[in-house]
Amino acid sequence: MIACYPARLIRPLSYNGKQLYSSRSDLTMSTPFQIGLVQMRMTPDPAQNLETAIDGVKKSAAAGANVVCLPELFRTQYFCQRQDPALFDLAESIPGPTSDRLGAAARACGMVIIGSIFERRAAGLYHNTAVLLDADGSIVGLYRKMHIPDDPLYFEKYYFAPGDQGFPAFNTRFGKIGMLVCWDQWYPEAARLSALAGAELIVYPTAIGWHPREKAECGKAQHEAWELMQRSHAIANGIYVAAVNRTGHEGPRGGGLEFWGGSFVCDPAGVIQARASHDLEDVIVCPCDPARIENTRRHWPFLRDRRIDAYGELTRRCIRGSNMTSGNL
């Protein structure tokens, strides 16, 4: 599905009818580019999943994408459903075989690629890492997932050390890009820091799904909340946001996880520009125009009014004197 709605909240970058500057030149604003998302269904075979991913990269290139993002941990089925020390064998270094192959694809297609890799950083030290490959195939930067979930069938704290390098944004041939991963999408702090570091687009490689037994009761609200949170990051920061998820069921029948797909791109006003289905592999491509960031932020100047003098306690777990389930204590 490719569905790009008409631009809203956009006015020309002109004054008294005259174009003051192009988006290419004097304000060092990035030029428009297209983001592609490869929504995949993972097989038990990592080699086959890599071929599917490379195929999706090529399809997105053919559809005009300049930047393409793959789902979280796309080489494998979602192994965090169980704790097993043997599964650390799935990890690899960066640079390593997957980043090499993605780099070659980036160079061949002339496009930026965001991959997601189970990274072995040192003996016994593993991360859930997004790697950013520029259009020349070089590694521009890594993002090691900062917020690590741990819930039934998502035993990530067992596998992944929390990232230690914050929430950066990286210049590429096409736009300045922030990478965050899955559970990060529930944290406004992460998106804000990436945006303050200059991200024009934040991509979220993701692996999120329904517990089959909960789906009937809670599935709709869970999916809506997930999409809504990420749209809120676009609005709060005036940036593009894209999430790319896997699809399909993994695990025992009646149990396991049904990954809910629904990969999407939204614009700086939070309006969905393109959205994949819940249950099919798909490649979606959508334009990102940095001039819309400029325009949206002019009309919703939230960054102007942040109370940076009053945010210090955001580094507290709980604020002194509060009783988070309190009555009149």
Next chain:
Amino acid sequence: MIACYPARLIRPLSYNGKQLYSSRSDLTMSTPFQIGLVQMRMTPDPAQNLETAIDGVKKSAAAGANVVCLPELFRTQYFCQRQDPALFDLAESIPGPTSDRLGAAARACGMVIIGSIFERRAAGLYHNTAVLLDADGSIVGLYRKMHIPDDPLYFEKYYFAPGDQGFPAFNTRFGKIGMLVCWDQWYPEAARLSALAGAELIVYPTAIGWHPREKAECGKAQHEAWELMQRSHAIANGIYVAAVNRTGHEGPRGGGLEFWGGSFVCDPAGVIQARASHDLEDVIVCPCDPARIENTRRHWPFLRDRRIDAYGELTRRCIRGSNMTSGNL
């Protein structure tokens, strides 16, 4: 309109089929209460607006509300559409005539009231202030609006000094309540700090509307973004959120502002529980159950995983080395 959807994402607070504790006792959790919102159309007469507000308070009490919130600056039409030093005459002290009248209503109805007052704190020092009256009529606390907008027809920086007392939450007879005001609703930082201070419910007295000339092109997206941002605060923090807006057109025909109503309450999963229309005065009443906060936060344990070691730069305006409209600088 009163429309309360079935509870979702809720499971009993029990283990092995036994109720472990009631929500009234050992965990010092607040008891369930009902929030009322009074959506009003303001006349040019402050005395008449006060009577309308008091009438709305009584109606919400009759409908079962224990806590009621009035719109932003409900005593007057939205005077910030123009800059005029004579308009500072509309301000009053706290305590003062409006807070006294609201306190009497709170005592008479046995309910908590959140009012919004143009406060004269000292000569030449004015705030946009929410006042919280407990069910005995006493003033529990003030919140002085921290994020002050300034946009065409919303000239608030002229009238209101930014608040200097942060983002507190206050215990009342019915629940622990955070008050934020209008423009604050675009800032995840504000909601987070209020929630960390213990708020079970954040109320947003609001005055937001469409520029009539923009409504056809942008109106739907603007309203959706406004509602979505506040729902995101409910989800990110696992709390109830309520916004109460004014309705009706104020200002010259074809110009001025058309306040968009749409007052609403959403639950800790961000699901809308009740919503008023765009264009009618209305009183909505909706239950808030602190046990749903406990349950939602157990299933979405976002507060557990906040990276408080990595949020320090949220107090920066822009992060070093970033060029927020950059190409490859």
